[in-house]
Amino acid sequence: MGDAFRRYWIPICQTSDIPTPDSPPFPLEILGQKLVVWRNADGQLGVLDQFCPHRRSSLAIGRCEGDGIRCLYHGWKFAPDGTVLETPNVNDPDFKNRFKAEAFPVREAGGLVWSYLGPKLLQPEFPHFPWFDADDDHRNNAYALNHCNYVQALEALVDSSHLNILHADGLVASGQLENLNFSAAAEMTFDAAPTIEVDDTDFGFHYAALRRGENVSGKGEVHVRVTAFSLPCFIANPNEDLFMCVVPINDEQCIHFHVWWHAEREMGKDPLKSNMLKHVGLDPEALANYNMTYETFNDDDRPSLRNRYKQDRSRIQAGSFSGFHSFTQEDSAVNISPGAIKDRSKEILAPVDMAVSRLYRSLISAAQAVENDQEPQGVHADQTKIIGRNGTVPEDEDWRQLVPTHTITRRYRSVKLGRGTPEQVH
Ligand code: FES
Ligand SMILES: [Fe+2]
Structure with missing residues (x-):
């Protein structure tokens, strides 16, 4: 049934849970998957795997800094689409281009925040209730x-x-x-x-x-x-x-x-x-x-x-x-x-x-x-x-x-x- 749910856009929280870029990152679990919802400075929402891809510290305690969310532990910083923006404890400037944080598509509508947690290739059009x-x-x-x-x-x-x-x-x-x-x-x-x-x-x-x-x-x-x-x-x-x-x-x-x-x-x-x-x-x-x-x-x-x-x-x-x-x-x-x-x-x-x-x-x-x-x-x-x-x-x-x-x-x-x-x- 979890696989079936992952074929639809579903609500994950309300806009009121994360109203502004200043709002603390909002941790939640959906379909047994731990996520974090946050906004960048432009108000754009991101839905990421709750745990940093480096050594799994929770991004719920991360810092929302301009265009991304920064992990507290070693400062890796991620964009809403999972792009790795900075890895300050790594010298190689290309390192960050080799992987992304796990990010999920997100929309806001009807006072709710929606996400699609399924296979990328099968993502349907966003519904309109x-x-x-x-x-x-x-x-x-x-x-x-x-x-x-x-x-x-x-x-x-x-x-x-x-x-x-x-x-x-x-x-x-x-x-x-x-x-x-x-x-x-x-x-x-x-x-x-x-x-x-x-x-x-x-x-x-x-x-x-x-x-x-x-x-x-x-x-x-x-x-x-x-x-x-x-x-x-x-x-x-x-x-x-x-x-x-x-x-x-x-x-x-x-x-x-x-x-x-x-x-x-x-x-x-x-x-x-x-x-x-x-x-x-x-x-x-x-x-x-x-x-x-x-x-x-x-x-x-x-x-x-x-x-x-x-x-x-x-x-x-x-x-x-x-x-x-x-x-x-x-x-x-x-x-x-x-x-x-x-x-x-x-x-x-x-x-x-x-x-x-x-x-x-x-x-x-x-x-x-x-x-x-x-x-x-x-x-x-x-x-x-x-x-x-x-x-x-x-x-x-x-x-x-x-x-x-x-x-x-x-x-x-x-x-x-x-x-x-x-x-x-x-
Ligand atoms: S655990 Fe997040 S930067 Fe190291
Ligand atoms: Fe009832």
Whole structure:
């Protein structure tokens, strides 16, 4: 799967992690690979192997000096593309021309820093997601770190039936919030037994939750919520203003990036920005309390079985369903509590997990394609076309008209969900 991930451009951190040339070099691990992200004096980003090619001192403690980053140990200096600019402890002026530091292509878009960690010859064109066009004022970026395999975090995003159970309290609160788009989820409550339909697409798959109702003239209509999964790790939420990506740090840790955006609403400005993050538990304080920031991620008191993942049982007694802070902490607890890599041989999937099983299949087929020297699905997908949607269609018409840009490659039979199992909305 690591080889499959290396065929796509993926987000590695946020622009806010390394905003200016003065910012300290930002060390991180992606796909089990230790990297450093830094800027030269022109603001150009570099993504390098975190360890100096001389004797492996970390460049995270290096000096950003004009056109390059200088290793503290013996002063070797590197450009963003890995060119060796200086080797002050070597007399031979040609020595530095014989090798380069390991450098990776990098781009900045949508408030995120992206890199391509795969074979140079197979590097695809840089994708363009719809939210790349939103300026900073109209976009809200946040991420949370989790101590679990990335699939465990990803599958919760195509899990139709947990929302008004695990997130029962937050969902009720969402309906009461004004001027936050979370209210788009409120309509789901009128029919707790939707029909689910899943199609494979050229980028992965999408699935729809369909609820029957009546329009104002009394005619039958279907309320539709479509979620899209784009390989290898992207989710377009049906609320239409939220995109998510779950990127592996390594096999047992992952980064969950969130991007909200809106053409008119200034989601990137306070108070809306802070209010949105606070509501879902992605504000700095809540993230730090649950050790979901880089500063706190590996602290001894992080969520574990020993401390019940920081669940507050007294809150349950006081009426909370989960005893956790908010959506983010609830999801994290259920995702990490099975263990960093859960024993999937003991999972019993139900019809309601149809999209979860499509996710597994989709990821496995990408890994198999790469193993067979083929291109995995979606490498060249037009990401501008990948959308989540909520809307209505007349009862006798196909909901797929709401996502006309999705190219469907295979359809699956519908599944009617049991009561109390509405679709994923956050
Ligand atoms: S280890 Fe970096 S210059 Fe020697
Ligand atoms: Fe959730």
